[in-house]
Amino acid sequence: MKNAIQLNPKDMINAVLLFFVIHTTQVGVGIQGFQRIVYQDAKHDAWISVLLAGLATHIIAFIMIKTLEMYSSDDLYGIHQDVFGKWIGNFLNCIYLIYCIAAFFTILKNYIEVIQTWVFQNVNTWLLTATLLLLIIYAVTGGLRVIVGLSFFSFIFSLWLFPMLIYPLEFTGNSSLFPILESNMAGILKGAQSMTFTIIGFELLNVVYPFVKEKKKVKKHVHLGLLMTTITYLCFMLVSLTYFSEGQLNKTIWATLSLFNIIKFPFIERFEYLAICFWMLLILPNLCLYLWAAYRGVIRMVNISLNKVVWIIAFLTFLSSQVIQTRTEINKFNDYFAHVAFYIVFVYPIFLYAMAVLKKKFSSKKEHV
Amino acid sequence: MFNKSFKLSPSKKKTTENGNKDKTQEKEASESTIPSSSIAFVQAIKDATHHPADLIVKSIPTKLTIVYIDNLVNGQTLSDHIIKDLYKNTNEIPETIKSQLSIPEVKLSSELNQAVSAMLNGTVLIHTEGYTQVVLANISTRESRGLQPPENESQVIGSQVGFNESLSTNVSLIRRFIMNADLCHESFTLGEQTNTSISLLYIKDIASEEMVNTLRQRINDLTVDALLDSSVLSEMIDDNSLSPFPQMLLTERPDRFCEGLLNGKLGIIVDGSSMAIVCPQSFIEFFQSREDQNLRWPIASFLRLLRFSAVFLSVFLTPLYVAALTFHYEVIPQSLLVPLSESRSLVPFPPIVEALLLELIIELLREAGARLPTKIGQTIGIVGGIVIGTAAVQAGITSNILIIIVALSALASFTTPSYMMGNVIRVIRFPIIILAGFWGFYGIMLAFCFLLTHVIRLSSLGSPYTAPFYPPRWIDWRDSIIRLPIPFTFSRPKSTRAKHRKKYEPEPIKPEKKLN
Numbered sequence: 089m090k091n092a093i094q095l096n097p098k099d100m101i102n103a104v105l106l107f108f109v110i111h112t113t114q115v116g117v118g119i120q121g122f123q124r125i126v127y128q129d130a131k132h133d134a135w136i137s138v139l140l141a142g143l144a145t146h147i148i149a150f151i152m153i154k155t156l157e158m159y160s161s162d163d164l165y166g167i168h169q170d171v172f173g174k175w176i177g178n179f180l181n182c183i184y185l186i187y188c189i190a191a192f193f194t195i196l197k198n199y200i201e202v203i204q205t206w207v208f209q210n211v212n213t214w215l216l217t218a219t220l221l222l223l224i225i226y227a228v229t230g231g232l233r234v235i236v237g238l239s240f241f242s243f244i245f246s247l248w249l250f251p252m253l254i255y256p257l258e259f260t261g262n263s264s265l266f267p268i269l270e271s272n273m274a275g276i277l278k279g280a281q282s283m284t285f286t287i288i289g290f291e292l293l294n295v296v297y298p299f300v301k302e303k304k305k306v307k308k309h310v311h312l313g314l315l316m317t318t319i320t321y322l323c324f325m326l327v328s329l330t331y332f333s334e335g336q337l338n339k340t341i342w343a344t345l346s347l348f349n350i351i352k353f354p355f356i357e358r359f360e361y362l363a364i365c366f367w368m369l370l371i372l373p374n375l376c377l378y379l380w381a382a383y384r385g386v387i388r389m390v391n392i393s394l395n396k397v398v399w400i401i402a403f404l405t406f407l408s409s410q411v412i413q414t415r416t417e418i419n420k421f422n423d424y425f426a427h428v429a430f431y432i433v434f435v436y437p438i439f440l441y442a443m444a445v446l447k448k449k450f451s452s453k454k455e456h457v
Numbered sequence: 458m459f460n461k462s463f464k465l466s467p468s469k470k471k472t473t474e475n476g477n478k479d480k481t482q483e484k485e486a487s488e489s490t491i492p493s494s495s496i497a498f499v500q501a502i503k504d505a506t507h508h509p510a511d512l513i514v515k516s517i518p519t520k521l522t523i524v525y526i527d528n529l530v531n532g533q534t535l536s537d538h539i540i541k542d543l544y545k546n547t548n549e550i551p552e553t554i555k556s557q558l559s560i561p562e563v564k565l566s567s568e569l570n571q572a573v574s575a576m577l578n579g580t581v582l583i584h585t586e587g588y589t590q591v592v593l594a595n596i597s598t599r600e601s602r603g604l605q606p607p608e609n610e611s612q613v614i615g616s617q618v619g620f621n622e623s624l625s626t627n628v629s630l631i632r633r634f635i636m637n638a639d640l641c642h643e644s645f646t647l648g649e650q651t652n653t654s655i656s657l658l659y660i661k662d663i664a665s666e667e668m669v670n671t672l673r674q675r676i677n678d679l680t681v682d683a684l685l686d687s688s689v690l691s692e693m694i695d696d697n698s699l700s701p702f703p704q705m706l707l708t709e710r711p712d713r714f715c716e717g718l719l720n721g722k723l724g725i726i727v728d729g730s731s732m733a734i735v736c737p738q739s740f741i742e743f744f745q746s747r748e749d750q751n752l753r754w755p756i757a758s759f760l761r762l763l764r765f766s767a768v769f770l771s772v773f774l775t776p777l778y779v780a781a782l783t784f785h786y787e788v789i790p791q792s793l794l795v796p797l798s799e800s801r802s803l804v805p806f807p808p809i810v811e812a813l814l815l816e817l818i819i820e821l822l823r824e825a826g827a828r829l830p831t832k833i834g835q836t837i838g839i840v841g842g843i844v845i846g847t848a849a850v851q852a853g854i855t856s857n858i859l860i861i862i863v864a865l866s867a868l869a870s871f872t873t874p875s876y877m878m879g880n881v882i883r884v885i886r887f888p889i890i891i892l893a894g895f896w897g898f899y900g901i902m903l904a905f906c907f908l909l910t911h912v913i914r915l916s917s918l919g920s921p922y923t924a925p926f927y928p929p930r931w932i933d934w935r936d937s938i939i940r941l942p943i944p945f946t947f948s949r950p951k952s953t954r955a956k957h958r959k960k961y962e963p964e965p966i967k968p969e970k971k972l973n
Contacts, residue, residue, distance in 0.1 A: 102928060203899060208784070211896065219896075223906055230914040237913035237927045244926070358787040365898035372906055 095161070095299065103305035105236050109377070110290050110313030112239040114145075115320060116374040117198040118286030120367070122321070123328040123343035125286075130279030131271045132264055132334075135325045137279030141287050142318030144280065148437050149290055149310050155441045156297045156306075158448060164294035165388040167440070171447050178389055185385035187432050191288070192378040193405050194425050196220060199371050200409070201418055202342065206364050217409045220368075220375075221402045227376045228383070228398050232299055235380055239373035246370055249363065250320075253327050255351045260330035284433070285426040286321065289374060290314060291433045295381040489568045495522045495586045502582070505573045515540075520549050520586035529579035531598040534560070539581060539594060551590045554583060562595035574652075599623055604630075607709040609876050614751045619709045624654055624728035627711070631658060631724075634715040639663075645676050648684040654728040655690070663721045665954035668737065668918055672723050687727040688877070691734045696916045701885065703877040704917040705736040706743065713747040721955030723918075737918035739925070739952055741937050744768065746874035749940050758939035765938050767869035771882055774866045775812050776893035776901050778859060782808040784897035796858070803853035809894030815855050815863045816890065818845060820883070823867070917952075924952035 126134040159167055164184060169177035200216045208216075227234055269276075293310060300306055328343045340346050351359035383397040412421055492498050499514050502524055506512060511527040521543055525535070538559050546557060555563050566572050567590045572582055579597020604626070607619030620627045628642060639661040646652050655676065659669055675694040684690060691705040692698055708714055709732050714724050717735035725734040744764050749757040781788050782801070789797060804811055822841035826834040846864075849855045866886070873879040885908070892900030915922035925933030930951045935941040947963045949955040 104929060207897070207899065211899075216899075219903055223903060223910070226907065227910045230910065233921075234910060234913045237923060238910065240927045240929070241909055241913070241923075352790070355790065355793060356788055357790045358785075361785050361788050362898060365902040368899075368902045368906055369909075 097301070099232065100299050100301045101232065101236050101296075103300050103302040103309050105240060106293070106296070106300060106306060106309040107313040107316070108239045108243045109236055109296060109373070110293065110310055111316045111320075112242050112370070112373040113289030113292055113377050114287055114314075114317040116289065116371045117195050117202070117367075119321065119324060120198075120202060120344050121340075121342040122283065122286040123325060123332075124337060124340055125282045126279040126325070127329075127337050128279075129282055130276045132329055133269060133271045133276055134279055134329060135265070135322060136269070137276050137283060138321050138325045139318065140276065140280040141283035142314065142321065144434060145287055145290055145314045145318070146311060148434055149293065149314055150307075151441050152291070152293060152437050153297075153307055153310065155437065155444050156294070157303070158444055161298045161303075163296075163298050163384060165385050167444065169388070171440070171443050181385050181388055184432070185382050187428065188378045188382040188385065189401060189405070190425055191429070192375055192382065192401070193408060194285075194422060195371055195374050195378070196405065197409060197412060197418055198422070199367065201415070202345070202364055202367070206342075206345065207361055213413065214406070214410060217406055221406055223372070224375050224379060225398050225402050227372065228379050229395055231394070232296070232380060235373060235376040238376060242369050242373050246366070249366075250323075252348060252351055252359070252363075253323060256327055256331045256347045259350065260327060262330055264330055264333075265326075281430060282426075283321075284430040285422060287317065288429050288433045289377075290317075291437075292377050292381050295384050296377075489570055491567055491569050491572065491584070491589050491591050493587050493589050495520075495584060498522065498584045498591075499524060501569055502573065502576070505569065506577075517543050522584045522586075523581055524576065524584070525581040526576060526579070528600075529577070529597055530581055531596045534596040535581065539583075539596070543583070549585050551583075551585055551588050551592050554585070554592050558592070558594055560594050560596060564593040564595075565590050566593055567591070599625075601626060610708060610710050610713070610747075610874060612710075612746065612748045612751075615748055616710070616712045618711060620711060620714075620726075620731045620733055622729050622731050624656060624726055627726050627733065628656055628658070630711040631715060631718075634711060635660070635718065640718070643673070647676070647679060647690070648681050651683045651685070653684040655684075656726045658718060658724040658726065660718050660721075663719070663949070663955050663957060664723055665721065665956065668723060668920075668954060671918060672725075672736070676725075684727065685729065687725065687730040687732045687734050690725065690727055691736075696918065697914075700911065700915055701881050702740070702912065702915060702922075703743070703875075703881070704738065704915060704922065705734050706738040706875060707732040707734060707877055708875075709733070710747055716747060716750070719960075720949045721953035737920045737952060739917065739920070739950075740912055740915075740922050741924075741926070743875045743878040744873060748874075754940050754942045758941075761938055761940060764872045764874075767872045768882055771866040771869035772886055772889065773901065773905075774862050774869075775816060775859075775886060776889045776904075778862050779808045779812045779890055780893040780897040780901055783894060797856075800856035800858050804856055805853070807894075808859075809890065811855050811859060812863070812890055812894075813887070815849070815859055816886065818849075819863055819867045823883075920952040920954065925950060 123134070126137050130137040155167065156162070159170070162170070165177075165181045168180045168184075171177065172180060196217065200213060200220070203216060204211065204213070227238055290310070290313070293306075297303075297306065324344055324347075328337065328347060331347060332340060332343065337343060345360045345364060348360040348363045349358070353359075356362065379398060379401060382401055383394055386392060386397050412418060492501055495516070499522060503512065509526065513525055513527050515523050517523065517540070523539070523543070542558060543554070546554065548554075548557075551565055555565055564575075566575070572591050572593060575593045575595070576582055579595065579599070581594045581596060583592040583594060601623035602621050604618050604621060606617040610619075618630065620630065632640065637660065641657075641659050641661050643657040645655040645657065647655055657669075657672065657676070672694070679693060681689075681693070688707055691703065691707060695704045697704065706713075706717070714733050714735055717738075718724055722735050722737060725736075727734075745761065746764075749761060752760070782797070786794065801808075806814070818841075822838065822845075825837050825841070829837055842864075846860050850857050850860060867883075870879055870882045873882060889901060889904040892904050894900075896903065913921075913923055913927065921928060924930060925937055932948050933950050933952075936946045936950075940946065944963060947961055948959050949957070951958065
């Protein structure tokens, strides 16, 4: 293919690492409070919504890999240019690029909001934003190898959070899960759609794909990563559904953090304080990968260095983070973003696959003639 | 687009090196020949070395003159094997002298420069009146200290010999451990003023060619004025010289050095320095001691885990104290909060000042202990530790609990088996304490993420610093923060890109050996 990316084998990553990349980009700020959003639609069958959403990610990932496999070593931006031609392709690339920056912005904003609400009421937003952005700039300028490394360590270092779910288990009663399938199907499906904001991230495979060494193993590790995420979300959802009462869950914005509230050690109480600060490590690979994906889009259109792109985007993010400040504004932005993301992540790949197949048939016919 | 530090060969000052070559060539052209008359020869030598007081010139009838520098040559050999022989000898042609001297290393030279530099290395020059050739008889002797146990990397079990300052002794120590024809020994000279000899050692059959070439290139590209210690060299040829983390191991243990070579690493020994360089070295390997191989595996694994947790403790314990007491009282359980606030009730400072003060005192004690003679050092330790510690608490400047925490983190930082790495751990604590004082747990986490990113960005001789964890090399995990039994650890670390990954073909494991 004409747009194929030529890469030095040293810059490439092992397929095994895709597991960590996919899992850590999915798990981020969303997990702190996805329970309420899904619960509002699907009630106590919310866990079925989680399962459905997980299933959807598998299907979409399957289609995405199919599309990518048609081009031996190319990313979404190159495929756009190939399928739709230069102008429309670049227009679509712009949209995707803006989507990546928006995702970057949303994650950053949400995390800072959590910090300000739970830990530091008085620290300025700009200070938190600036420190986080500096950290991200330092990581992203190291290149994909460093970002994937962060994903890997973020996964390893946060494994200990999982057993923490045992503490709230003591106070759960599984009666609140029954009767199963009480809410109607529409509600459950709507709940699954509400999972969008929490479960996205795996679409970055579109950009990372050319950098993977063993293309044949991509499928296995991507699906394993998705499975791991689905299991994680399912566990958190089940524990939350059984731990909180109906009214409580409707009011709790960050249910996961409230779950951690109960955890007590002989030397530590109010565990969520630690957890929230620790969450930085969980969102870091998220942020870095989105920023990096945006950079990959930019260099498709303009010849510019990584450092410049990163600094420019960081600066823009910093400025716009000063605009959106209050809870309602953030919530609104999240909703908008989730809406758009749903179409970009879950609907668009199917369309793109169809287009790519058509294009291939068309061009192969031409060659025959 | 990718990590810059992954470049294998940094280009350092190539142009200056070429310039120097030109200069030396000019010099050689003008004054390179050896005069045929003895008087002119002695004068030329004296001029070249600026009339040193320890230059000895001795005439031997009828036509011979010998020139050498006192104390650089072995006096016994000089009188027994050179002067005696020369007196007996009647044939005074340089060729014959060369073949008749009963000394292993004898050469002929007709270049003055070569003769002078050989003389500075402990060679006796034998000049015959009327000839433009001179005999170089190498009988050099070097004052060096005897072999002593390594002081900075002491070990309970295992070899108790350490490197000393003599290059030849050190190389011979390594040859004792590795009696192998594949052990390559390349020699370099660095330092325009000092002309220090450097040896690059590796095992041809194991070490990766590419790495050897890279390292050779880096050494050749260096232009330095003087080289007095290997630590300076290691900093100059590191992948990232600006990082606080050392990317090459400095060790004074021959067995640790040889272990590296056997794993496919490269070693550098600098003359006059008792520390040898081993590279590439990953972050985790700095915390592994050679002794871990000598102990039974469960014990070794336990000790390793202890050491790694000590590092975390040492870096994060004081900052956690500062963060918790400044911002997050809620995190501390009631039962612990009471004794904490009781002990802090008299302290007039905020926790960050208190912590910085005490950490500084500990660092002062440590620095004083390192500079003072051993006997006084111990006394200072006792005076500092007990007197200052107790008095500080009684005076109400610090709390008891902080003293415990600071002492614990200081103790923990000593467990690192590499002094260079121990120093890093001791220093990076301070910025983290300050961040914790400003932004609590958020600050600590920020520092942790920065450190993590930094460590991931680093590389050692082109191989990742975080190996074997990232990129994950599962087989190497067997010998990382734990050590599995020897039958399981049959492979060399992948980060050295050794030619043969396996040390031997693993056999099926037999847990118990029965007597026949």
